[in-house]
Amino acid sequence: MSQPASLTFLAHHEFRLAWRDWWSMLTAGRPHRIRVVALALVAFALFVHLVAFSIVGKFAEIEPNADRSTLVVITGCAVLAWSLMMSQAMESVTRAFYARSDLDLILSSPVVSRRVFAVRIAAIAASTVLMAVLLAAPFINILVWRGGPRWFSTYGVVIAVGALAAALAVALTVALFRTIGPKRTRLAAQIVAAVVGATFVIGLQIAAIISYGTLSYFTILKSDLLASLVPAVESVVWWPARAVLGDTTALAAVLCVSTLLLAAAIALFSARFGDHAVAAAGVSDSGVMQRRWRNGFRRVSPRAALRRKEWTLLRRDPWLASQTLMQLLYLLPPGLLLWRTFGSHSDDLVLLVPVLVMAAGQLAGGLAWLAISGEDAPDLVATAPIPASWIVRAKIEAVTGSVALVFAPFIAAMALASPRDALIAASGIVVSAASATLIQLWFRIQARRKHFRRRQTSSRVATFAEAFSSISWAGTFGLAAAGHWEAGITALIALGILIGARALAPKKA
């Protein structure tokens, strides 16, 4: 048996908590459904392997001595994975500072806080790596199956990239803490995390639009221009890519460097973590004065009062706003494409339709959760003298109003260039947003708005249904804009997803 407060004791504690968190996420809080969960996981694994086969199957034969262009593409994919892992790790580190669930107990115990936080940083790195390995596994397995065991080295690169992301996330968050203080770090770190996760993809897309007039970031990765700018194939810059292709020396080097950096981050920052956590605890209760822009109460209907409340709360919660607006970051490239092709009557406008439809579904899903499930005073609105249907309708109006506000400029600009495409895009936005809202309505639960981050864990079915309905509607209206009859098939798939979600939704008492 391990000694209390030893590293193994603390690691065991962290592992147990992490495992239960994962298990609860997988089973959506119903642990007795092990068989259903296992079957669903097997089905999902098969599905993602099929998807992976269609994407990377043809790349399995790439030779270990690849040319510069191939190395650029592999490195680009690794940087993309790194940026996403970094984003996830930064969010975990921020949570470790500000979540008070067990910090009071730990910090008031006689355990050396350095030891506690060393284990906690290692746990963050481990969960980041594990998540990345799980996501990458289908692609790597397909490469191994089609191209041989040399592709197993890709697992090592994923682990190295995850460790590097965790180390940098810790360093960056601690640096933010020290430079802008605990009060601002909470929000800043979350915004930085989201921006880091999106910047690489968006940056490549913008470069692709400017250079080649397309949304595909692979175009820029595969371009001759980029190939001419990057270092020669012998450069150490390509070692991670070489490691992916099965170069064991490069793999060992990449793993060594990332492990050393993670160990250094743990050694350097674990002692300061405790101080920062204490400092973070001191900022959560500070009051914020709210300036009143007008005198007197306004005459409003109950519905208008509810709508205004939703908008006010969203506006005033910078974190919620940033999380929601982050989805809009992905609209920057299509916006740029629209601006560049404006007036040219180019077919590129057709490309915008699925992007806008997809974004509308995602935005509406997030907002609908906030408005419908994320109610901080459910008893108050439930005891108000208004029919329950009014409450729901007002909340839906708040969601649709926000979505309309965001997408109206895009549709207006499109309408000037191509009224037909604008009409199709507008229809898609309405249908996609309505579908996401309906799914949130069917799967609504009572939750606090601050639990927005965990909304995906409350119902796996709702999460997948929302994502797949947005994708299907994006496909439907994209194909319709391009004049393909297959739009009818994807529309039927989308409707099937909605019918299935409705059937699986919990019955309301």
Next chain:
Amino acid sequence: MNQHHPVAALEIRALTKRFDRPAVDGLDLTVRTGEFYCLLGPNGAGKTTTLRMVAGLLAPDQGAISVFGIDALADPVEAKRIMAWVSDEPMIYDKLTPTEYLEFVAGLWGIEPKLAEARSNELIGWLGLTPHANERCEGFSKGMRQKVALAGALVHEPRLIILDEPLTGLDAGSARQVKTVLRERVAAGGTVIMTTHILEVAERMADRIGVIASGRLIAQGTLDELRIKAGKGHSSLEDTFLTLVAEQVEAA
């Protein structure tokens, strides 16, 4: 006729609610207009479930609920118009100020803006929240949050206020302010129904006390009437309450 038998503020008949086991089991309860009624009972007795059904937050399996003669199950909106609910865990919006919260509540109840504003200012002053009136609630202590929730319950001048453990976690000063506000409300003709585990509060404030156990009303009356029923001449409410509950447990 009504002068001799005024309409009861709350009338509950054969109210039943089952979860895994019966939480409320054929409960009959009448609260008179203008009285301060305390509902006592051990943990899990069914107090909160009963009051949540009255407030329209939970649907009963069986039974009838009437609020000032309005059938609360058939016409919940009309019943809610004259009722207010305050739970033990103050649920307010962190990102709104007390003034904005009260404006929102007034909007939900459709109160005339000028009237609502005057009442809000009065309540905010009354509850000692004036220095924080334009401060977001996110930094408030539990006592302050409970006061904001109470102000929200009073801003639409309900005829019946239902409070579930409103004094839990409040400091002495805040608890006194809340009690004073409730007493003044009753003095002004309002009706208050409150659950509490603080028996001294029930002893000092309630006109009548109901004791509930296993989802049933086992005793009801003034403190003296309860003492007689429990066979405890001059005992405290605590002794009386424990005797009544023990008798019920033995009988069960």
